[in-house]
Amino acid sequence: MFMTERHESKELLFHEVIEKRCVLRDGEANRLKILRQGLEGERIYDRLWEEIGHTSLMIFRGIWMRIENAILQLDALVVTDGQLIVNEIKNYTGRYKYEDGTWSVNSFQISEDPLAQLNRTAGKLVRLKYLDNQQFDVEKKVVFVNSDFNLTTSSGEGRKHIIDRSLLKHYLRDITRSRSGQNASELASAIREYMIEDPMTVPEVEAERIKAGFYCGRCSSFDLELEHFRTRCVRCGHSETFEYQAVQAIIDFATLFPEQSITKQNIRWITGGAVSDRRLERYLNRYCTLAMRGKHSAYTIDTLNLGELLKMKGYASKYEKDKQILAD
Ligand SMILES: [Zn+2]
Incomplete structure (x- = not known):
């Protein structure tokens, strides 16, 4: 079973908002493409699990952990009795080469080293044995989910820790032979203790670049x-x-300017004044938490995920009563 939902990262959400509300610069457009491709790869991986079935397993998806001073991002972590299985998911396409610790595509060296990332993550997880007094082994694989990915390598170490698309289903099926019982539950609670919120800080964006107003969903x-x-x-x-x-506008504001307070004035700005102050205040009170009272009231929101926030605050049930408002 999946222990966590897979959400868009803060960095991806940020780029998606600026794509809608700004003219994207080249670097931003590239970054957005890479982030989208990464998430799409993770979703392919999740779908394979759905196909194969995962009810007897415990799978954490898209989590961040802090172990000692290290911050780790784990695409997928399968917890079984006596074992933590780390899967670093890559959605690369093209012909790659891995030799002497270096990755290249079409003879161009790339800066990312998936095996080094994997080793670092796995190495830090091992520390939990001592920190949390747990007994387990750590297994690790970089999984390439795109069928349009080809790798040449003479590195035994490389081959040992790499699974490409053609073997991926077999690999996941093999994992399902393991059991996630009592011991796995204990390990999973230890994992939860070290989990943290997405710690990424987003780039700064100048308010002048932002187009205010409502846009079509x-x-x-x-x-x-x-x-x-x-x-x-x-x-x-x-x-x-x-x-x-x-x-949506409140979430956009919080995504773009996480350091700034959500205030009526700021939301009036990003909505382009499309909503009366009275209504705006009602929405802020309904979907946000009042953090500072008074003349300069400021709010916080519980999540940057629109669907989740609407659900949490009972949006659908409210409009269920008046289908006329929702009718397309
Ligand atoms: Zn439209």
């Missing part, structure tokens, strides 16, 4: 007609409630 166009309770996209006809749009 389907095609990202800012060309919307504003009706009484909802917006309608002039380009594609998609319709959303003001409330949905306002929550």
Whole structure:
């Protein structure tokens, strides 16, 4: 079973918001492409687990851990009785070569070294034996999920810790022969103790670059007609409630400017003044937590994940009562 949801990273969310609200610079567009490709690879991996079945296993997905002073990001960690299995997931495409500790694609050396990342992560997990007085072995593999990936290597070490797409299902099936029982449960609780929130800091973005206002959730166009309770996209006809749009804008603001407070004034700015102050205040009180009271009230939100936040705060059940508002 999956022990954690796989969410978009803060860095990916940030780039997705600037893609909608700014003109992307080259570096940003490249970074967005890489981050999307990475997440897509992780989703391919998850889907394979869904196909194979994972109810008897404990699988942590997309987690961050702090062990001693090291911060680790784990794409997937399977916890079984007496074993932690680390899978570093890569969605590379093309013809790669790995020799003498160096990776290259089409003879160009790349800066990323998946095997070094894997070894570092696995090495730190071993520390839990001493820190938490647990008994387990650490297994590790870099898994390449894209069938359009080809690797040449004469390194035995490399081959030992690499699984490509053609062998991936067999590899995962092999894991299902292990058991996640009482011992795994204890290991899983130890893992949870070392888990931390996504610690990445996002780049700074100048407020002047940001396009304020509401945009279509389907095609990202800012060309919307504003009706009484909802917006309608002039380009594609998609319709959303003001409330949905306002929550999206609050999340956009929090994603772009994590160091700044969520205030009525800031949200009024990013919504482009599309919503009356009275409504805005209602949405802030409903979807956010009041952190500072008074003239300069400031809020926080529990998650940057739109779907999760709406669900948490009962958005659907509210609109269930009035299907007219939600009707597309
Ligand atoms: Zn649209």
